[in-house]
Amino acid sequence: xxxxxxxxxxxxxxxxxxxxxxxxxxxxxxxxxxxxxxxxxxxxxxxxxxxxxxxxxxxxxxxxxxxxxxxxxxxxxxxxxxxxxxxxxxxxxxxxxxxxxxxxxxxxxxxxxxxxxxxxxxxxxxxxxxxxxxx
Amino acid sequence: xxxxxxxxxxxxxxxxxxxxxxxxxxxxxxxxxxxxxxxxxxxxxxxxxxxxxxxxxxxxxxxxxxxxxxxxxxxxxxxxxxxxxxxxxxxxxxxxxxxxxxxxxxxxxxxxxxxxxxxxxxxxxxxxxxxxxxxxxxxxxxxxxxxxxxxxxxxxxxxxxxxxxxxxxxxxxxxxxxxxxxxxxxxxxxxxxxxxxxxxxxxxxxxxxxxxxxxxxxxxxxxxxxxxxxxxxxxxxxxxxxxxxxxxxxxxxxxxxxxxxxxxxxxxxxxxxxxxxxxxxxxxxxxxxxxxxxxxxxxxxxxxxxxxxxxxxxxxxxxxxxxxxxxxxxxxxxxxxxxxxxxxxxxxxxxxxxxxxxxxxxxxxxxxxxxxxxxxxxxxxxxxxxxxxxxxxxxxxxxxxxxxxxxxxxxxxxxxxxxxxxxxxxxxxxxxxxxxxxxxxxxxxxxxxxxxxxxxxxxxxxxxxxxxxxxxxxxxxxxxxxxxxxxxxxxxxxxxxxxxxxxxxxxxxxxxxxxxxxxxxxxxxxxxxxxxx
Numbered sequence: 001x002x003x004x005x006x007x008x009x010x011x012x013x014x015x016x017x018x019x020x021x022x023x024x025x026x027x028x029x030x031x032x033x034x035x036x037x038x039x040x041x042x043x044x045x046x047x048x049x050x051x052x053x054x055x056x057x058x059x060x061x062x063x064x065x066x067x068x069x070x071x072x073x074x075x076x077x078x079x080x081x082x083x084x085x086x087x088x089x090x091x092x093x094x095x096x097x098x099x100x101x102x103x104x105x106x107x108x109x110x111x112x113x114x115x116x117x118x119x120x121x122x123x124x125x126x127x128x129x130x131x132x133x134x135x
Numbered sequence: 136x137x138x139x140x141x142x143x144x145x146x147x148x149x150x151x152x153x154x155x156x157x158x159x160x161x162x163x164x165x166x167x168x169x170x171x172x173x174x175x176x177x178x179x180x181x182x183x184x185x186x187x188x189x190x191x192x193x194x195x196x197x198x199x200x201x202x203x204x205x206x207x208x209x210x211x212x213x214x215x216x217x218x219x220x221x222x223x224x225x226x227x228x229x230x231x232x233x234x235x236x237x238x239x240x241x242x243x244x245x246x247x248x249x250x251x252x253x254x255x256x257x258x259x260x261x262x263x264x265x266x267x268x269x270x271x272x273x274x275x276x277x278x279x280x281x282x283x284x285x286x287x288x289x290x291x292x293x294x295x296x297x298x299x300x301x302x303x304x305x306x307x308x309x310x311x312x313x314x315x316x317x318x319x320x321x322x323x324x325x326x327x328x329x330x331x332x333x334x335x336x337x338x339x340x341x342x343x344x345x346x347x348x349x350x351x352x353x354x355x356x357x358x359x360x361x362x363x364x365x366x367x368x369x370x371x372x373x374x375x376x377x378x379x380x381x382x383x384x385x386x387x388x389x390x391x392x393x394x395x396x397x398x399x400x401x402x403x404x405x406x407x408x409x410x411x412x413x414x415x416x417x418x419x420x421x422x423x424x425x426x427x428x429x430x431x432x433x434x435x436x437x438x439x440x441x442x443x444x445x446x447x448x449x450x451x452x453x454x455x456x457x458x459x460x461x462x463x464x465x466x467x468x469x470x471x472x473x474x475x476x477x478x479x480x481x482x483x484x485x486x487x488x489x490x491x492x493x494x495x496x497x498x499x500x501x502x503x504x505x506x507x508x509x510x511x512x513x514x515x516x517x518x519x520x521x522x523x524x525x526x527x528x529x530x531x532x533x534x535x536x537x538x539x540x541x542x543x544x545x546x547x548x549x550x551x552x553x554x555x556x557x558x559x560x561x562x563x564x565x566x567x568x569x570x571x572x573x574x575x576x577x578x579x580x581x582x583x584x585x586x587x588x589x590x591x592x593x594x595x596x597x598x599x600x601x602x603x604x605x606x607x608x609x610x611x612x613x614x615x616x617x618x619x620x621x622x623x624x625x626x627x628x629x630x631x632x633x634x635x636x637x638x639x640x641x642x643x644x645x646x647x648x649x650x651x652x653x654x655x656x657x658x659x660x661x662x663x664x665x666x667x668x
Contacts, residue, residue: 015469015473016465020472026476096461097461098460098461098511099457118464118472119472119475
């Protein structure tokens with residue numbers, strides 16, 4: 001299986017980020033994983049690297065509830081930047097939400113592949129990778 | 136008495152003179168002379184003898200003539216008098232003029248007869264001719280006038296026709312009075328009044344209930360009363376605008392507003408108005424109703440306030456639930472994640488044992504949260520119904536339990552008196568799964584387990600799905616309604632979560648149905664899902 005080049009994990013939960021770091025390392029599916037503790041820092045990084053597609057992610061695991069810029073706001077900002085991005089980026093929402101409205105909202109956004117409910121398991125990661133290879 | 140004969144010096148016979156007198160002079164006179172002679176000598180009698188002496192009148196013949204004439208005259212005099220009397224008293228009699236002409240005509244006819252009688256003594260033949268002329272003229276006029284009014288006379292209805300009409304109107308009137316009474320009583324009871332404004336004369340009419348609503352006495356003069364002034368400010372302008380619009384564009388109105396009554400009470404009323412047109416399309420009246428809705432409106436306002444408050448509370452609770460569940464789920468999921476990463480082989484026996492306990496706690500917490508979120512989802516997002524087949528869904532669920540049923544030797548009997556139901560597919564599946572898994576789980580090991588699934592309509596014509604087993608049963612006296620509570624278990628079994636029946640109840644109730652249970656320990660249980668159709 002091909003590995004994913006760059007993965008961004010955007011989540012304010014430190015323990016989750018810690019766990020994901022371990023899982024990513026174990027599953028060994030990505031060359032490089034960057035962590036952001038809210039949507040704002042991630043969007044900043046996007047704006048800085050618009051001209052360097054190599055620095056931009058192939059996969060984003062995005063949390064919904066975050067301080068400063070939450071998942072939805074991040075998606076809004078991302079939609080605005082999208083015309084300037086040459087790279088194909090896959091986005092998964094990863095959240096512990098149980099609100100049906102969140103699911104419907106996620107479905108309505110075309111750049112979001114799926115909303116995965118936490119806890120994210122190794123199985124989920126493998127599923128993401130296989131979907132990646134199909135593309 | 137017969138006058139004594141006038142002796143004629145020229146007549147030797149001393150008999151009657153009835154011939155021409157001064158014939159020559161009369162024949163030679165011109166018309167003008169004759170005319171003036173006629174009128175100047177209107178009362179002269181010397182040219183003729185009294186009629187008694189003109190011809191040979193026997194006493195009997197003469198008096199017969201005279202008395203008959205007098206009789207006719209008397210009658211002809213009395214008739215007009217009576218007619219005048221009638222006319223004087225009954226001003227409503229139609230064609231007054233014609234009657235007067237009749238009076239004149241009859242009177243004149245009478246006078247000609249009187250004159251005829253008088254001539255026996257007083258031979259005023261010129262006067263007689265004049266009276267006859269006047270009579271003739273009046274007669275001709277009468278004929279003409281009569282001819283003119285004939286069409287309208289023919290159009291007059293006969294007395295019997297009029298009586299019939301009156302009777303008919305009387306019946307209508309009675310009916311009208313009865314319905315008016317009914318309407319006004321109904322209006323009083325329901326507190327709905329009617330009003331009307333004539334746009335041309337500005338005249339106002341109110342039904343009694345309108346007075347009642349304004350708390351004005353019925354004899355109060357409303358000509359200069361402006362009800363709009365009684366409307367409270369925020370609504371006064373709206374009503375004024377509505378009335379203006381009605382007058383200008385013919386738009387109806389229907390609004391709720393508050394008024395201050397004559398006794399100073401503020402009440403809610405409903406005002407409606409509608410423009411009425413004459414046959415030429417001209418706006419002539421505004422017709423409307425006024426309804427006292429104070430009782431309902433006050434209730435409505437109180438209700439909507441409490442609804443608003445309740446909605447707010449529910450929203451707050453919902454937010455609270457979401458935040459809480461989100462935060463707790465976050466921690467719980469982290470715990471699962473982290474514990475999945477622990478390399479247990481590296482732990483010593485003591486720590487490994489502790490860690491497994493911890494992992495169980497973490498899994499349990501996560502499972503509980505999963506159940507909770509399922510229940511919340513059902514309550515918040517009722518799923519849409521579709522027409523589904525009991526048989527198909529049951530077969531599908533039984534397939535899942537196929538090996539379970541075989542291993543435990545459980546017989547399933549299916550009776551479908553009602554085939555279809557409009558219900559969410561996934562709920563029915565989940566309900567059946569829960570009921571069947573319970574029936575298998577709590578079977579009586581000493582008996583051959585059977586499950587009877589039956590659908591039918593009950594006395595209220597609601598569709599019922601019944602699941603009857605011969606299992607362990609539940610002591611309902613002991614547990615009662617608790618059995619549908621969350622995390623309630625009644626058997627010493629490790630795989631009993633106490634979630635299934637809670638979810639089943641939530642699912643069926645979210646669709647307006649209900650679940651009932653009959654059970655006796657040792658004999659089995661019957662669960663009845665009663666659908667809302």
